[in-house]
Amino acid sequence: MKIHLTSVFVENQDEALRFYTDVLGFVKKHDVPMGTDRWLTVVSPEDPEGTELLLEPSGHPAVRPYRTALVRDGIPAASFAVDDVPAEFRRLRGLGVRFTQEPVAAGPVTTAVLDDTCGNLIQLVHGG
Template sequence: MKIVLTSILVDDQEKALKFYTEVLGFQFKNDIPMGEFRWITVVDPDDPNGTELVLEPDQHPAAGPFKKALVEDGIPYTSFGVLDLQQEYERLQTSGVSFTQGPTDMGPVITAVFDDTCGNLIQIAQLKEVS
């Protein structure tokens, strides 16, 4: 068994596609009309055949309160790996991304948490080199 897809619930698929590609830098892969909504996926540009992230509509009535409660407590919906967290933090800040937690040393990892503008917080994490 392989993890082929993972998904994130977004409040606006078009806005999400722009943010996840233009701001975060993922690569657009699929856009298939599915009635009212679309099946949109993005991938890591360095690994276009790797795991796809589905930008899924958050239309279920339970999704709103669930996402709101996570955001209020600062809990990220998911986490992406980065090689240089400080550099990514500065790059995203320059693009106007707002962070609820700046770069923080958490022992084996350095993490930060930002707002994806689609109703979620996202963590980025850099594994520290074992010296």
């Protein structure tokens, strides 16, 4: 068994697609109209057949309180592996990305947390 798909809730799929592709560097995999929304997924360019991230519309009434609580408590909605957290932190900060946690080493793991501009905190991690 392996993870095929996971998701983050987003307010605006077009803005989310721009951030996740133009800023974070993912590539669009699927973009299928589904009523007023889309089945919109991105993947890592390093693993185009790997796990897909669904940029899921946040219209369900439970989403707003859920995301608000996570952000308030500093809990990331997802975690993405990178080769070098400090280098990725510098690159993304140079692109104007806001971080809620700068790189922190905890034993063999280094993490940082960014605001994805779509209502989520995203953790970057390497090591371990």
